[in-house]
Amino acid sequence: MVASKTATPRHRDDREVFAGTGEPVGRPRRRDDRKVAWLFLAPVLVGFALFYAYPTVLGVYYSLTDYGMLAAPNLVGAENYRDLVDDDKFWNALEVTGYYVVLNIVSQTVLALALATLMHRLTQSVAIRAMLLVPWLVPNVTVGLLWMWMLDANIGFVNHVLRAVGLGTTGFLTSPTWAMPTVAGINTWAYTGYTALLLYAGMLQIPRYLYESASLDGAGEWRMFTRITLPLLRPVLALVLVVSLIGSFQIFDTIAVTTKGGPVGATRVIYFYIYEQAFTNFRMGYASAIAVVLALLLGVLTAVQMRLLRASRSDLA
Amino acid sequence: MRSTRRRVGALLLGLALTVPLAACGSGGDGAGGATTLDYWLWDDRQLPAYQECADAFHAANPDITVKISQTAWAQYWQNLTTQLASGDAPDVWTNQSTYYPQFASQNQLLDVEPLVQRDRVDLSAYQPGLSEVWVKDGKRYGLPKDWDTMALVVNTGLLGKQGVDPAQLENLTWNPADGGTFEQVVAKATVDTSGRNGLDPAFDKNNVAVYGFLPEWADGANGQNGWAVFAAANGFTYLDKNPWGTRYKYDDPKLAETISWFKRLIDKGYAPRLDKQSSVANSELLIAGKGAMSIAGSWTILTFTDEKVKQEFAFKPVPAGPSGRRSSINGLSDAIWAGSEHPEQAWKWVKFLGSADCQDRVAQRAVVFPAITSASQKVDAAHQAQGRDVHAFTEAAKKDTFLLPVTEHGTELNPIVQDAIQSVVLGDAQAADALKEANNKVNALFK
Incomplete structure (x- = not known):
């Protein structure tokens, strides 16, 4: 909102400059503008073409081939896609990824909302904000290793405490029941602070007077949260949800470090399966087909999510 | 003025782009026919022994230098395949029996059988059963280097x-x-x-x-x-x-x-x-x-x-x-990349790796049992001397x-x-x- 207010007069200034060069007022030299725009966009566009567009096209092409890295790819039509339908490891991967996404997004969003609200209503402390970011700053591999050691069934600190209070040993990362919730827990720990900061920044956009008048009218904190904070936070929340949905589907490093897809495929998520097919079995074509399906799936999910949350419209206007 | 600056800019950009590319080119040949062979292995415990072999090999063949790269097992095969796909693989690498069939069937390995015949390599010196693992359809894809039980x-x-x-x-x-x-x-x-x-x-x-x-x-x-x-x-x-x-x-x-x-x-x-x-x-x-x-x-x-x-x-x-x-x-073997620019030198190195000369050096350190029976006995002796x-x-x-x-x-x-x-x-x-x-x-x- 603020940005659009300042943009208008600036544009008017541009026209005055053009007017000074003898151009008719009100007919800016649009073509020149575009040339300059292209020039400034060029570096980004080159990067985009080289590192996004080209690999995407190539990936779709590979998905129609038997490419195995060592020999030239041969076109095999839709064979990889047909194989996918019968591949129970693929379906299992989708299923466990879905399970992870639900666990992770729910826990992360609820916790982050709670943290952001507490910060918004109680404190402006920079120290607390900084502390929240610390887990997010630790590299994922380190996070995975730290938790793997702490949660180890035999020599881990957490199980030591559990045994001491008589709860027995839990194989957090080695039991098929616990492995996925544990991985989700680890990533929730790592990302909640970051998500909370995004939401907190969104909450700062909400005018203070709304809370003041609400509290004058006798509204409690919960009512203010459900009637003011949540509705006005919707665009930010939508962004956060889309980003964390895509991010959750991309879960890989924590699993590569802690469980390697085990036990019995309980954490063999879609990215790990793509990795196995591509870099352990060298079935690049097949791995590309899975990646294409995943990309389509994410596209659909994102569109649905944006629509549901009416992301682009803010109730603040 | 502006165009000069642009030209300088373009030149610098060009340099920035081409220099790393040039550096990527395969391990360079020095002047005067000297050759550098790239050799890969995964076991850090074995690295010192093979470095000693490489030094001895260089002393005997001053025109050939062996550059050893060690990568941990977890990344080794992935790195190797990526290098093979990009056409810039090591000349010689340590191979393992689960992984080598896919390299053999994709024509990435040099058939050394004709060279074994030509140079009359004595395959009976190896622990029985080890050398046959590396043969498929009459083609031989490496010489044994060690074994484990x-x-x-x-x-x-x-x-x-x-x-x-x-x-x-x-x-x-x-x-x-x-x-x-x-x-x-x-x-x-x-x-x-x-x-x-x-x-x-x-x-x-x-x-x-x-x-x-x-x-x-x-x-x-x-x-x-x-x-x-x-x-x-x-x-x-x-x-x-x-x-x-x-x-x-x-x-x-x-x-x-x-x-x-x-x-x-x-x-x-x-x-x-x-x-x-x-x-x-x-x-x-x-x-x-x-x-x-x-x-x-x-x-x-x-x-x-x-x-x-x-x-x-x-x-x-x-x-x-x-x-x-x-x-x-x-067992493991040493294999030669089919795309190596120096197959003759690579073969010389592989032959040395599989010889008593190198395997005795490996034996002294008692890290693995070398494929050559006589060297293997030396490992046993080395362990006994240490009370193991x-x-x-x-x-x-x-x-x-x-x-x-x-x-x-x-x-x-x-x-x-x-x-x-x-x-x-x-x-x-x-x-x-x-x-x-x-x-x-x-x-x-x-x-």
Whole structure:
């Protein structure tokens, strides 16, 4: 909102400059503008073409081939896609990824909302904000290793405490029941602070007077949260949800470090399966087909999510 | 002015782009016909020995320099394949039997058979059975460099406390019905948190301090570090033909019996449950005193005998089953990349790696058993001089060994078979059913 207010007069200034060069007022030299725009966009566009567009096209092409890295790819039509339908490891991967996404997004969003609200209503402390970011700053591999050691069934600190209070040993990362919730827990720990900061920044956009008048009218904190904070936070929340949905589907490093897809495929998520097919079995074509399906799936999910949350419209206007 | 600046800018940009590209080009030939060979291996413990070989080789052939790159096992094959795909692979690399078939079938390996014939390389100098692994359809894809066998690694201190005499462990028997004398020892070596061992009627299997045996379940399709020696002792063979079989036999009841016995061992509390198992390697748990016995490969000898290790370990022969005492034997080779620009020099290096000259140097450090029989005996001597008893490994190599499977689709089998076996020991499936299903999936890969 603020940005659009300042943009208008600036544009008017541009026209005055053009007017000074003898151009008719009100007919800016649009073509020149575009040339300059292209020039400034060029570096980004080159990067985009080289590192996004080209690999995407190539990936779709590979998905129609038997490419195995060592020999030239041969076109095999839709064979990889047909194989996918019968591949129970693929379906299992989708299923466990879905399970992870639900666990992770729910826990992360609820916790982050709670943290952001507490910060918004109680404190402006920079120290607390900084502390929240610390887990997010630790590299994922380190996070995975730290938790793997702490949660180890035999020599881990957490199980030591559990045994001491008589709860027995839990194989957090080695039991098929616990492995996925544990991985989700680890990533929730790592990302909640970051998500909370995004939401907190969104909450700062909400005018203070709304809370003041609400509290004058006798509204409690919960009512203010459900009637003011949540509705006005919707665009930010939508962004956060889309980003964390895509991010959750991309879960890989924590699993590569802690469980390697085990036990019995309980954490063999879609990215790990793509990795196995591509870099352990060298079935690049097949791995590309899975990646294409995943990309389509994410596209659909994102569109649905944006629509549901009416992301682009803010109730603040 | 502006155009000059632009030109300078373009020039700098051009330089910035081309310099790294030039640096990427294959390991350069120096002036005057000098050659640099790239050589890859994964074991950091072996690096010093092979560096010594490379130096000796350079001294004898001053125009050839060998540049060794060591990458950890976890990234080794991925890096190698990426390099092969980009057409810039090492001239020579250390190969392994599960991984090499896919390189051979994709024409990435140089057939050295004509060179072996030409230079009359004496293949009989190698440990029997090792050199044939690297032959497919009359083509030879490398010379053997070392071998490994398996043994029982035992914590003699912990066993001694339970009154087990180490001498008893030389001739352990095992069968899938009652586990034989081996299971008796495992039971005795298992101790609960109150200090009662597994034979005590009051033994508390839910609060175990030391497990008698630590099995390995993340062991792919060959079970080298866990179930394979037991399955083989029970009469199981992986394949219709090894190397280069095309029909696996994971549905063999002999294997199902073996895995079911392991499940019972776990149920009795003598081995950790998979769902409550540590993520830490068995060797680390043994060293931490959390287990009394496990299966170990000869490449881990120095891990257990290291001065920093506080526990006392000994290596004993694997238990003998209904089909005898069986250890796997597995070898590595040195292979030449088919795309190498210096095949003749690479062959010279491979020949040197496989010669007594280099293998004796490797032997002195006693890290692995070299493929040449005479060098291997020197390793034995080197271990004895240090007071390390490694007879379990050397005796195992002498008879009744079995080869790990060498076939196409080697890496694709791993998750299929591993998942099936894990689901059995977790109690989620019956051994016969799960293994039959896995076997069907495995054999479908060969259709």
